[in-house]
Amino acid sequence: MRMxxxxxxxxxxxxxxxxxxxxDIIRYARQFDPQPFHVDxxxxxxxxxxGLCASGWHTCAGWMKTFVAFWTAEYxxxxxxxxxxxxxxxxxxxxxxxxxxxxFAGDTITYSVTLLETREQASRPxxxxxxxxxxxxxxxxxxxxxxxxxxxxxx
Amino acid sequence: xxxxxxxxxxxxxxxPSRVMTAEEIVAFATEFDPQPMHVxxxxxxxxxxxGLAASGWHTCAVMMRMLxxxxxxxxxxxxSPGVQSMEWKRPVLAGDTLSGHCRVVEARVSRSRxxxxxxxxxxDVTNQRGETVAVCDYANMIRVKATEAAxxxxx
Numbered sequence: 001m002r003m004x005x006x007x008x009x010x011x012x013x014x015x016x017x018x019x020x021x022x023x024d025i026i027r028y029a030r031q032f033d034p035q036p037f038h039v040d041x042x043x044x045x046x047x048x049x050x051g052l053c054a055s056g057w058h059t060c061a062g063w064m065k066t067f068v069a070f071w072t073a074e075y076x077x078x079x080x081x082x083x084x085x086x087x088x089x090x091x092x093x094x095x096x097x098x099x100x101x102x103x104f105a106g107d108t109i110t111y112s113v114t115l116l117e118t119r120e121q122a123s124r125p126x127x128x129x130x131x132x133x134x135x136x137x138x139x140x141x142x143x144x145x146x147x148x149x150x151x152x153x154x155x
Numbered sequence: 156x157x158x159x160x161x162x163x164x165x166x167x168x169x170x171p172s173r174v175m176t177a178e179e180i181v182a183f184a185t186e187f188d189p190q191p192m193h194v195x196x197x198x199x200x201x202x203x204x205x206g207l208a209a210s211g212w213h214t215c216a217v218m219m220r221m222l223x224x225x226x227x228x229x230x231x232x233x234x235s236p237g238v239q240s241m242e243w244k245r246p247v248l249a250g251d252t253l254s255g256h257c258r259v260v261e262a263r264v265s266r267s268r269x270x271x272x273x274x275x276x277x278x279d280v281t282n283q284r285g286e287t288v289a290v291c292d293y294a295n296m297i298r299v300k301a302t303e304a305a306x307x308x309x310x
Contacts, residue, residue, distance in 0.1 A: 032216040034223060035232065048233050056235060057219050061187040061212045068189055090192075090204065090243070091211060093289075097238040147238070 001078070002155050003086050003130055004118045012135075015111045016066040020054050022105035028058040041105075053102035059109065059145050060097070063134050066111040089152030094134075097147035101138070109136045109144060116148065128153040157230040158300045159272030162259050169256045170221035170280070175209055177249035183213040196249070204246040211243045214289050217253060218280050225257070231298035233271060239292040245282070252283040260292075264299060272297050 007013055022041065029038030033055035036043035044052040054062075071088070078085040103109060114133040121127045130153050136145040177196070184193030188210035191198030199207035209217075247253065257278035265271045274297055280289040 028216075031220070033219045035227065035234075037234070055216075055219065056237075057212070057216050060215065064210070064212050065187045090246075093211070093240065093242040094238075095240040097241070099235060099237055102234075 015070040017110045018062045056099040087154040094147045094149040162274045168225040172254035206248040209247040233296040255280040
């Protein structure tokens with residue numbers, strides 16, 4: 001099966017939710033993004049953000065985490081139903097990433113994916129390039145992140 | 156602290172080098188991107204990536220740490236609105252030593268918030284063979300020198 005048969009172009013699929021605890025935010029940021037508003041609650045209160053918030057890259061990683069969990073479960077489900085799930089290859093990267101709002105300690109982000117476009121590589125039959133829109137909203141329904149990614153699919 | 160005025164087009168910041176250990180690759184991927192080629196050496200070798208490979212999001216995270224160490228730690232930064240593009244050009248394998256640099260490609264004062272400058276950079280992350288593994292076109296918000304912002308605010 002192809003992704004477009006499973007998830008029609010333009011339809012949004014909710015992947016799951018992830019709670020960003022203060023502990024996780026600080027642990028990630030100490031390793032990779034130790035700016036004061038990501039590691040120090042007191043300093044964060046005095047920053048433009050107004051409170052401890054996750055590194056934008058942590059918010060991205062949260063999308064990947066929920067996607068992998070979702071796809072792993074889908075893969076099993078499809079096989080159980082006697083269907084042949086598409087194989088996904090590595091992503092080439094992403095573009096138009098926006099961090100709309102900070103993700104504060106205690107926020108729960110619900111992530112989604114939307115297939116925007118799928119096209120066959122003329123030079124390599126059976127190999128498709130999918131463009132997907134990846135999004136996250138907080139518990140108030142406010143968008144916090146979006147980006148577009150290109151993923152290889154082997155039909 | 157470095158302010159907006161310290162980021163003219165063309166200014167370059169070199170990254171400190173960092174070894175990507177198998178242990179770190181597996182730890183990051185286990186939490187955020189537990190696909191076989193990121194958590195298991197044999198699976199990585201059998202994949203198109205050719206070895207135990209870091210998640211692209213791990214490469215992003217390590218790049219962020221390099222940005223912090225090369226300029227953000229000493230910059231009056233106010234976060235980032237987003238990333239225009241991120242290209243994962245080559246796999247990052249266990250044992251690789253990453254380094255690289257970033258360069259200012261555009262700098263302008265925000266129209267809506269004249270106390271903030273928006274600086275666009277292109278980062279080039281390289282491995283120990285000098286090969287580019289990732290290219291990132293991103294922006295930072297950086298405070299305009301306080302005296303000038305105050306003067307502007309008072310007309």
